[in-house]
Amino acid sequence: MKKLAGFLKGYRKECIFAPLFKMLEAIFELIVPLVMADIIDKGIYEQDKNRVIYMTLVLILLGVVGLVCSITAQYFSAKAAVGFATGVRHSLFSHLLNMSYTQIDTLGTSTMINRMTNDINQMQTGVNMFLRLFLRSPFVVFGALIMAFTIDRRLSLIFVAVILGLYFVVITIMYFSIPLIKEVQRKLDEVLLNTRQNLSGIRVIRAFCREKREIEDFSKKTDDLIFAQQKSGAVSALMNPVTYVIVNAGIVVLIWKGALRVDAGELTQGQVIALYNYLSQILVELIKLANLIITINKALASGYRVIQAFDTPNEVWDENEIGKTDIRTTPEANKTTMVEFDNVSFTYHNAASPALEDISFKAGSGEMIGIIGGTGSGKSSLVNLISGFYDADKGKVLVGGKEINRNNKKEILDMMGIVPQKAVLFTGTIRENLLWGNENADEECLLEAVKASQSADVVESKGGLDAKVLSGGKNFSGGQKQRLTIARALVKRPPILILDDSASALDMATDSRLRSSIRELSYKPLTFIVSQRISSIINSDRIIVLDDGRIAGMGSHEELLGTCEVYREIFQSQE
């Protein structure tokens, strides 16, 4: 929580003034019953009409001053809350952007999005309410107590009893109802799951004629929900009647004792009325406080979730070390060891068995390397290690003769043209998407990349490079997106090109044209092609066959057919 409180630092003035003005407002409210007591005791009993007029004006003045104070407080608290949320949002976003692949996997996308949106909004509301009410409510309650104390010390004991009683009741009810409310939320989530599942599986459900069973399931879930709702409702419904009884019991005692004191000449009638008013004020304020506590609870829960995201460590590197070595120009970069794996093993976070084990190979400029294997054999993991997205647990990954470490990661990434498995385009235009590869690319470079990636017809059919790309690239088909993401990587003119199963939606003919145009690229990149299809890698200079995270064979197609059992099986299965 300390970390989050730091975001309020820039708003120290607001954080002090907001509650302060709220307190002033409360003070003016607390004076009102005193003024009224004066009207009754002095104005009415002494028949002093001027005093009544004068005091009424005081009441109005108190109202005006209260209004001004309250508006000032609202402004400061809104400013602090919004500023706080804006700051947290910025920091969290930047934190999330700097996480490694491992951390992205651990945290999960939907969690990150939820933290960024719902949780921070919840916190904004929490801060706002906190600044507005948290000081005000106790202040009014205790202020009323003190005022009562100044009027009559003995009767104010009733106040102490009432406040303690109310406090006890509110806490007890909350203690029982908060877990019940959470239970309701859980049950509602189950109903949600049921509905969503029913929609996503509608074909299967109807194919298996399970509609009736689904309805039964659903009504069981809603029954559970309603049961939880009623339980939590019954407890929450106690709040109002019980607090009402306590305050009125206080009033009854107050009037009785008050009567005794008035009879003894120790108290006036107006003062009894004033005490009665203070008790009513306490009731109103406590109800507000109870609502506030619920809001604060929600905000705190959100706060913990945000802190959890902050606590997921992100990548750190030494700014001074970056860019000290230019890997592109090291002597190894242009020879046979552009990329080298030396006994590399790698296990995903929380995974039981390693994704890659004892991988060793070397690859040089201009080579085309095919990587093939079944699902889960470690193909994608291997290329992700080349780009430094994940770090090897054992062994070394060298690019251009340098071992990848956190300080040269950015630089190494700069050498890579990566086409990920999931073809993603970003909102904007085709041109903007292609420029991701290289901001300074000229028209010629873009067109070359478009041509080589076989997407000239895509660009043409959409009306040129400046055609719009809608969110998620939904105005492009899977194959079109794949080709454009290849173009995006080629715009970089990268020394190392990685195609991670990125031609799966292309037909065989286009796929083959794509490969030959990559071969003809003037800058001769070292190319890695990951695929499930033999036909995509059959012409590679070398093929790495992966089986369960280990290299089962390496060599050309012909060699492998002779030596590698796994490769032969894959080949035969696709014949």
Place this chain on the structure above:
Amino acid sequence: MDSSDLKKVLRYTKKYLPLIIISILLAFVCVAATLYVPILIGHAIDHIVYGKVEFDMIRNILIKIAVMVMITAVCQWIMSTINNYVSFKVVRDMRQAAFEKLQILPLKYVDAKAHGDIVSRIISDADQFADGLLMGFTQLFTGVITILGTLGFMLYYNRLITLVVVCVTPLSLFAAAFISKKTYSMFLTSSTTRGEQTALIEEVLGNEKVVKAFSKEEEMLEKFDEINERLGKVSLRALFFSSLTNPTTRFVNNIVYAAVGFAGAYACINNNMSVGVLACFLSYANQYTKPFNEISAVVTELQNALACAGRLFELIEETPQPAEAENAYVLKYAAGKIDIEDVHFAYTEDKPLIKDFNLSVKPGQNVAIVGPTGCGKTTVINLLMRFYDVDAGSIRVDSTDIRDMTRESLRKNYGMVLQETWLKAGTIKENLTMGKEDATMEEIIAASKAAHSYSFIRRLPDGFDTKIGEDGGSLSAGQKQLLCITRIMLSLPPMLILDEATSSIDTRTERHIQNSFKRMMEGRTSFIVAHRLSTIKNADVILVMKDGNVIEQGDHEALLKMNGFYAKLYNSR
């Protein structure tokens, strides 16, 4: 507010009418008692005058107060419990009706709608409606009764002061309405900006790996910050202006209080009123303005709730798929003769897809469907399973039009494995026995061995009883597909539809399953959609589709001889 929606809501509440009447009666009792208490307190205070304190009177009054308070408390609690019960039940009934409707809606509707939209109708809209309904029950009734009751009491005691109160109170309503009107557009801007930001967050964080691959973190952060700054500004304005409502209405309340105090004090001085009554009036002045503020909030809430209910009703009232005839034919274990005659079909009227489709399949034949994406392969499956009805022509199974038989019996005769696997949250076993609930453990194991899912299921923490989350949870796409295949191998229906059933399974495992597949397809009419030509080659009939039309039809050899589209496809691999 749509009055027809209101009528429909009332129809759902009819069942609970006695309870609602009790609740309203209790509300009356509650309010009357609540209003009576300040009067009693006023009376009591009138007896507290120095030198003339009448303890007997006061004691009697205090006992009365205690009784009233107890009555109020008990009534209030019973009332809230009833209100909770009724509103939760009503919403539950509506939810249930919507969900049941969902099971008989044509797939056309479900496919065309965003699932998130339907889900939000059944979940959040229903929930908001429940909240609104509850608030309406508890606060609208009591609020209105309180206002009327207070007015009555006040009129009875002092007309002038009542007039003052009645004149000043609406000010707070006006103020509240004025502010909310002004802030509406601010909220709109702020929520559009928020939407813009959420879209960016989803795009960037959803594809963070790509962003990182191109080192675009800085640029994305800049883009985000620009929106974030704007959002900060607009939401500050919206938040501040909307938070003016409370201070303003409170201010009006204070003015009312001062006015009552002033008028009351004058009345007391002129001996038109006792001090006790003034105390009572002052307490009313507070009570009277409160329901006013609440009611304006409740009315907005109710409008919102009704809008939510309206969206739910839209779903409930959607036209269902055509009902089955009473005497609809029940297809027993089909022989598997399928005739498709002159079928025309389009998803949207202006874009005809399938035209003049003819095919007859003999029992036990294998039909392979090939063609480029979007050619209508999936549509044929939709028509065979009667997920969609043909626009013209007919499909007959064992010489009966499928529209003349029950959907259930038709679908039970098909075993379907789709490219997009679907598993329910539950145990592996529950998912496997979906088509055959009384399957024995031996049968399940045999089926899973045939589908090559046994080895990985066995390795799961609880084997067949392992619970999996929504949509298979942590299982890989290939494993999910193996489970779906196991499901069919267990139920073994007479006809099969396999739509890219092995697309996520690597080719080696697929090869191992092939034998079991072959055995399963023996004697069963089957439709296979596949990319891999090796799977297609052995089919009895190959349909080559393009743009919704069957352009070539025949077995592998015949199609190669035709030297058309299929031959080109086959030779290009």
